[in-house]
Amino acid sequence: MNTPGDALECGHSLAELSTYLDTGEIADPAHLRSCPECQAGLASLRRLSELGSELLSSDLADAGSGHDDWMQSILDNLRLELRPGRNIPLRTENPHDTLWETEGAITALIRSVADALPGTAAGKCRLHGDLAGGESNTADENSTSGAGIIVDVEIAVVYGHPMEERAAELRRELAKTLAFQTELTIEAINITVTDVLELPATPTPTTPTAAATLPPPEPIPSEREDLP
């Protein structure tokens, strides 16, 4: 289903969800209880707001409006990923049944795993490959959904957190989570650190010299590693 602009498939936008978090107002609050995409969006915006507050002392409205490049990038990806996406077949025990996971459910899960790591915010999350796997999903075929799925995740890391450690930890967590919660055959999990988020400078009487004592931010690496 095509939706105009930045609207989710249900018609709501991230801006509306952000306003709802900020003010509690939305045209149809009952809808939020019945829409998994909006719920995933609200969860992501809450996490983003928490991180934004830690870093930028910004309020929820600021987080939702995406004034910063890194946050804007995350919001742009959220708009895409909060849609149901493709259907991923699951094995069934009865030939009359059809069982699915939605791609949106899995990317939201990936995002929540990344966001759960300290000092980390998920950016783009993508599943590449044939998720349908031929859509043959009876249990007795002993097949798994998709063949050679590649997971690409971009993250922003708060300055001071070890990037390689974060990337390796996230890869381990995602491998474990996806093996448990999906029947996808994961070929690789690629983690790319796209942003290093600097802590805001603390205003003090000696601000000009204090800032100079901070070590310069490390160059942003672009790490692409496959599963062992």
Add this chain to the structure above:
Amino acid sequence: MTEHLEPASFSPSETSPVAEPHATAPSAVAEELLRVIQAVEGVTAVYPAQPLWQSIAGAAIAAVTGESLPLVAVSGDADPLAVKVRIGVGTVLPAPKVARKVAEAVRNHLLPRPAAVEVYVVKVQPVS
């Protein structure tokens, strides 16, 4: 497309004896199945099987009456009975296993009438 079965289109003559659980009105069957599905371990939410924005008629009815459509879609006058459900699951149990348990629970509840169960896992998140 699976459609919600309105009470008016329900044909008692096509059902099994009164004692069977599905011999009641389809909306009642949908309500029964909702409780059955919610009782499956690992299920944290049941979402409308047919999102309102995909159903103009449903949206119009809901707007006028203020009533929500059944969360579980039950359709089909012939066997097997078609059941469609969208669920959210927690992370303690594997989502695929929960989906299979839901299909099994629905099927067992509708016995002896055969059913074709369609389950969508649309949310996999830790329970907060």
